[in-house]
Amino acid sequence: MADYILRGGTVVDGTGSPRFRADVAIWGDHITQIGAVARSAGAREIDAFGMVISPGFIDVHTHDDRALIATPEMAMKASQGVTTVVIGNCGVSLAPLVLDAAPPPPLDLLGDACDFRYRHFADYLATLDRTPPALNAVPLVGHSTLRVGTMSTLDRPAEALEITRMGERLEEALDAGAVGLSTGLYYTPAFHAPPAEIEALARLLRPAGAIYTSHMRDEGAGVLESLRETFAVGRNARVPVVISHHKTIGRENFGRTALTLQEIAAAMESQEIGLDAYPYSAGSSSLRPDMVALAENVLITWSKSVPEAAGRELAAIATDLGVTPEEAAERLQPAGAIYWVMDEADVDRVLAFPHTMIGSDGLPHDQHPHPRLWGTFPRVLGHYSRTRGLFSLEAAVRKMTGLSAARFGLSRRGVLAAGNYADVTLFDPLAIADRATFETPNLSAEGIAWVFVNGRPVWHDGEPTGERPGRVLRRQQMQVEVV
């Protein structure tokens, strides 16, 4: 029995093993057979000759919490072959939090006050259950979200009672199905949280079998200290850690990923550590005047006070206004920006590190977003693997599938095997390429033919199919499924 038979493709199974020729049969929400599949009455045959059949890509670093509800077809991700997104990164999750005033940056990357309306984490997940998106969602709880919902002022460590309250909300979210806790210690709402506060919360992850992910306090001059702080949380709380969008920023820190990767590799000998990265030398986040001097160039992605600034360079805006770039950045607030702060050689080194997963860090609500939102996965496969030869196709696919599923405990996903969920991407290995650029960021990639989520097609030949078979991947369900 089969609903779909992908005929005569090249299977790259997500484990890093060499490719092989095979047919893949899908029935219901599962892969039923990989090999020479017999014809089956009623099955739709899809010619996969010359195409790669791979597991659907897992975007381990997203801010898609609200996009899953606002744009359930998730075209910016489905068009790249992505079938699962990890949400709630960098300390900011849409739940559990109810706001009646503007969210403090960077919570405003997710939405406005009216979008923060889920008092309980379970309420948010229930909304996804009721109106499912096209893709699967893996939820993290954000530490900054917990802080904003618990503390009256954020420029200080949490007091004992506040840590207790945050802990209760974290445990409630873990009970609802969250897979872990994220922090964004670099950002204002969490910068004053000392390691003791983070560890007190991270200790609650251990009994749940959940993980800790962190946008570290410092990715510049203090990056090594920040790595050690992150490792210590994992060691003391005895939980796996994931270092988010790993990089070293600012010209004086160019080249230092040679050191950071050594530190990470050494620490991996004694504790569980993962990391993710996006394939660009520019980052993007809220517009911060203190970031302006660090960057070679700054491009505005949105501005509430000067909407027409989106898509323009900060330097040009400053010239027009006759002020310094820092002053211009103040006048655009609240706003978002793209910062050129990395060295290409560092980007290469981090991407090529065998333990690095791919995460887009795309910002889906930006008016003029960083091209990583639409381009990340095809760029790794096209530019970095095929054109530049930084790693093999098999290694590239593993970084976006099998490795990621193992890190996040996504049972029966991330690897093509009979019995696994049919999250499958069919792409042309010679044509796959990102088209999104810094000038024109909202362009879908080339080379993705079919994308299946839980056995249903969500993307075919440049269009969403309209199907919405995505599921919330709750921690408990996945722990039960592990055999």
Ligand SMILES: [Zn+2]
């Ligand atoms: Zn971040």
